[in-house]
Every structure is written in structure tokens, then in C-alpha cells.
Amino acid sequence: MVNSRDHALVERCRKGDRKALEALVGEYEKPVYNAAYRILGNPEDAADATQAAFLKAFENLDRYDPRYKFFSWIYRIAVNESINQLKRIRKQQPLDEGEIADDPGPDDEFEAGHLSREIQEGLMSLSEDYRTVIVLRHFSDCSYRQISEILEIPEKTVKSRLYSARQLMKDQLVANGIFL
């Protein structure tokens, strides 16, 4: 179902209304940033991916199909930007270096410490396909249908990836001594 408020805001953006732009960025900045952070495991990279996603989305506003939710569209771009960012990072890092920041830093103080780190490390150990479905399901609260729309894959594939990814994460956490 199309979100009529978002649709109206997109239409106003197409006419140059910056108030509508501010409303859309305000609405989706935090969820997009959080999804990018969970995919990338690094706040700076997540901020870069978020910015790039919004720039790309609004540069290509004429390509937005109003039959779909703006939410799905911006998430799709953000996921792609995050994965592109991962590829760039990988090329710059030796293979034995992890993707997650070594020092959590002050930004991480609010997170629930050890368990949160273990969860993020578990996520980073997954392949991009698996990580993305876990992030969309458990951190962005997307349904199978929404994930299918965002990633442009069949729901059957969403389920298959999600179930396998959860099993792998569970096994890794248990192996690391995390009680589940």
C-alpha cells in the first residue's frame, strides 16, 4: 500500500518545495542511517552512505515509481550505497582486518556494551545478502513483503536467506559463549 503522505511530499519535492524535502529527510534520516550502520558496522561510513543515498534518491526523483512506497525506494538505494561502500572499504583494507571499528568510541557508549558488540560482530561475519535481510527484518522492522520490495527479490528468497542468516548468527553467538 502506498503511503499517501510520502507520495504527496514526493510530488511537492518534484515541484521544488524544500519544506517537503525537509520533511522526507527528517522522517527517514534516522532509520536509513541505522540500517546503514548495521550493514557497515561503522558510524562514519554509515553517515557517508546515508548522505549518498539521499543525494542519489533526490537526484533521480523522476525515476521514483509512485506505485511503491518512498520508504522502500530510499531503503533500496541506502542498502545499495552501503554495499558499494563495503566493497570500497574491502579494497582498501588487508583481508585480515575486520570491518567493524576496533574502538567503539564515545558514540557507542549508549549501546548495551558487550552484547551489542557481539551482535554487531555476528552481523559483520555474515555475507552481505544475509546481513541485509537480518538488518531489514530486525533493525528496520520490515515485513517479508517489504524486504522483498526493497531488495527486489521474491518473498521465498527473503525467507530462505533470513532463516539461514539467523541460524548462522545464533550458532556464532553460542560459539562465542553468548547465552541465548
Add this chain to the structure above:
Amino acid sequence: MVNERTVYLINAGIDGELGPQERAELDTLLDASAEARMLQAELRRLATVMESLPEREPPAGLAERILDRIRLPGPSRHAAAHSPRFSLGGLFASFQPAQAGLAFAAGLLVTVGFYETALRDGGSDDLSNMVGTMVANSTPTVGELQGTLTIAQPGLSGTVFTSEVGDFVVMNFNLDLAQRSEILIDVAAAGMSFGGVARASADDNSIDERYEVSGGKLRVVNQGRQQFQVFLRHAGGVSAGVIDIEVNQPDGSVFRGSLPIGGSGA
């Protein structure tokens, strides 16, 4: 061993995607298998833990930076906030070398030509707010050497040298950044206008091609080994004679240096 059907139903149940019939089937399977009940408990706990982690706040000013850089079509009540989008790639594709009228090597002709086109268009004179993409240029532009800066400090090494080509000052960066670092070039303070950025190789996909110009400074954020050239032109006012470079690393260390930029300015 929990069979495939049970695993499917447990997972779908955790996601709230079971119909009444499937729910009843799962309940029966769980009643019959302690192993299945344990798997369900573990997966449910994993889901609960992930969903209970607090959302992170985006960095301060991120929304403003995004809004500053987005241009919308049509009329706007905030026209002054628009950021000129400056894509050298498009200019490169359309440029005809013969228009430049400069007797340099072919690569240089092309390079200087599209920057001249860009400057004529006026977009690159606005140093207040701009984003762009580095253009690939496998034939690095050379010219009369003006100065060299050698950098050797923890996590950051390499050279930057300036050369002069016609009206242009070319800054040649050859750096190795151990961490993702911010490179700032104070274009406005040097009395220069901005022409663009070219990366050394069309095949090198390892560096982030985006750059920003804001508050008179060019900003490139990257990591690893990289070669790129920054093209500047004397803005017509009094040139400062030097251009300042700053490299900020994530550990808080800052490198600052200056390079001479010649005397072509008025």
C-alpha cells in the same frame, strides 16, 4: 535433529507470519520435540536481543548537510541554499579539444579544456556549496613545478606538489592514508577558484570519487593509496601565494602544510 518443516515454521512464527493452521501445526511439533523448543527459544531470544538494541542517533548536522546538497527541480523558496552540481564526467564527454586553443599534449588539452568550459559555465566559481565526482584521467597533467610537500607521519605519508599549466595551478596528490581521513584544501583563502578533481586512473575503483566544496574549502575523504589532481585557477583578485592543506585523521592527529601557487594572480 529438527526437520526442515519445523525450522521453517519456527522462523515464520518468530516473524509473526504464520496463519492459524500453521500455528496449530507448529504447536503440535513443539509439543513433540524438546530440541525444537530449544531452537525456538534461542532464535526468539536472538530476535528479541537484536530488536531491543537502541537506535543510534545520526551524527549532528547530517540532515543539514544532506539538505544543503540536494537540488530540487523548479522554483524554490530557498534558492540560495542550492548547491551547484558540478559533474566533470559530463563535461569531459562533451568537450572538443580544438576549442581549448592551447598547444599542450592531447591529455592535457582535454583536461584543461573541460575545466575551462566548466569555469565559463560559472558553476565552479561558487565555493560555498558544491558536490562533485572525480573524473578519471589516465594522462596526468604536468606543468612547471612550483613546490613540493613531503609528508611522513604515523598513518599518513606521500607527497603533494603544485605545478602551473597556463592559467591553472595543478595540485598533485600522491598519498597513502592508513585510516579513512579528511583532506581539506583551502581554495578560497588562497584566492583561487575551483576547477575540478581528476583521479589518476580510470581503472582505479578503490577510492571514493566524491568530493565537496564548502566554505571555500575542497574536502576529499578517503583511505588507502591514492593519486588525484586538483585543478585551480587564479580568481582574478590578489593571490595569497600559498595554498594550505590539512589532513585530519580519525585518531585526532592533524597534518597541516602549505604549498606555493605561483604569481599568475592579478
